[in-house]
Amino acid sequence: MGICKFVSVILIFTLFCLPISIYSLSSTELSEIPTNFLNYAQKPELAKWMVDVRRKIHENPELGFEEFETSKLIREELDEMGIVYKHPIAVTGVIGYVGSGEPPFVALRADMDALPLQEMVEWDYKSKIPGKMHACGHDAHVAMLLGAARILQNHRQELKGTVALFFQPAEEGAGGSKKMIEAGALQNIDAIFALHVTARIRAGSVSTRPGPILAGCGMFEAVISGKGGHAAIPQHTIDPILAASNVVLSLQQLVSREADPLDSQVVTVAKFHGGGAFNVIPDSVTIGGTFRALSKESLVNLMHRIEQVIVAQAAVNRCNATVDFFEDDLYSVTYNNEVLHQHFINVAGDMLGAERVQDMKTIMGSEDFSFFSEQIPGYFFFLGMKNESLRKFETAHSPYFTINEGVLSYGAALHASLATRYLLEFEALSHLSKRNVHDEL
Numbered sequence: 001m002g003i004c005k006f007v008s009v010i011l012i013f014t015l016f017c018l019p020i021s022i023y024s025l026s027s028t029e030l031s032e033i034p035t036n037f038l039n040y041a042q043k044p045e046l047a048k049w050m051v052d053v054r055r056k057i058h059e060n061p062e063l064g065f066e067e068f069e070t071s072k073l074i075r076e077e078l079d080e081m082g083i084v085y086k087h088p089i090a091v092t093g094v095i096g097y098v099g100s101g102e103p104p105f106v107a108l109r110a111d112m113d114a115l116p117l118q119e120m121v122e123w124d125y126k127s128k129i130p131g132k133m134h135a136c137g138h139d140a141h142v143a144m145l146l147g148a149a150r151i152l153q154n155h156r157q158e159l160k161g162t163v164a165l166f167f168q169p170a171e172e173g174a175g176g177s178k179k180m181i182e183a184g185a186l187q188n189i190d191a192i193f194a195l196h197v198t199a200r201i202r203a204g205s206v207s208t209r210p211g212p213i214l215a216g217c218g219m220f221e222a223v224i225s226g227k228g229g230h231a232a233i234p235q236h237t238i239d240p241i242l243a244a245s246n247v248v249l250s251l252q253q254l255v256s257r258e259a260d261p262l263d264s265q266v267v268t269v270a271k272f273h274g275g276g277a278f279n280v281i282p283d284s285v286t287i288g289g290t291f292r293a294l295s296k297e298s299l300v301n302l303m304h305r306i307e308q309v310i311v312a313q314a315a316v317n318r319c320n321a322t323v324d325f326f327e328d329d330l331y332s333v334t335y336n337n338e339v340l341h342q343h344f345i346n347v348a349g350d351m352l353g354a355e356r357v358q359d360m361k362t363i364m365g366s367e368d369f370s371f372f373s374e375q376i377p378g379y380f381f382f383l384g385m386k387n388e389s390l391r392k393f394e395t396a397h398s399p400y401f402t403i404n405e406g407v408l409s410y411g412a413a414l415h416a417s418l419a420t421r422y423l424l425e426f427e428a429l430s431h432l433s434k435r436n437v438h439d440e441l
């Protein structure tokens, strides 16, 4: 046996018989990390612990920037693991740090907030708070990131840098990620990853794509004012209901007649309030809705045209209109860095097999992860939950939404593997991905 062969046998022995040593690994050895982490995450004690954590959070759902108990539970678990953290970041946010404490830094993000929705699922761990529910899976996201924290902490000596664990408040519309960025959360962070559960694909599968994965999004609300009066004497009134109805129809022509058919966009009027009696024409009508696009240019253009159409179309019917765009709540396009996409394909492929890493189409939904990924290289993917032999899993934001708790181990292991491999392959990845930072929005 030559000296080289002897050394490699010793190295392989170290890899498989001791806690995984990940310095100076060959590509075969790197490819073993995801499966080793998955085996670790699927051990009954870790899997059960994640389920328990998730159920505790599920029972006590908290809305954006009110996640005080969730944040406390996270900090208690991090304390228990001996992981240092920063708190508070953006009111209830927590950032834990695992590894050398030195650069490079890679972040993993989980959102913590629930929705203002009454849970309709009858089970032992049903929401105890009337009108609030974890119906988007953020309770599972927190449990999976805590699971990843356990895996990483168990291998902390071998991390070639530092993993930052982002527990983020207020994803559902209040822009918690923006507040974390304002608080300096991204300082020194080289790349960031996040996942979202989905009932659309099979458990044990993931879906994703490079480039735009979720749309940029804005909201609008317009007050269309006329002159109220008796419904039987319309000539003495200026009818805002007719004006608002024409506005709704005109808005539909923005996408169908003005947008490039190959550049996906959405304008939806989802709110129409006016009048309260059969025989009274009201003074004003309020309408509101959302608009979506896959580039900053298209999003800004839609915003300008929505205002012009509302004001001008209202004027046709002698009404005045004011439009509010809640510009602080404008969401950017969620853009997946191309180099991190290749990294994800490699890591997830090693863990799940290439056939379980699926391409997906861009979705016109939005995520405030976009604010992270427009600042630094970022990557977002979906983790499947579908399993017909268990039950039908409803889509997010349904009052009947449930989690396939069997997939928590996959999420934890993917998080831990993506970060660990990123740090190991940092030289090559950071060099390429920085050149590939998206400057959208």
Ligand SMILES: [Zn+2]
Pocket (backbone or CB within 6 Å): 136, 172, 396, 397
């Ligand atoms: Zn949601």
Ligand SMILES: [Zn+2]
Pocket (backbone or CB within 6 Å): 136, 137, 138, 171, 196, 396
């Ligand atoms: Zn969500």
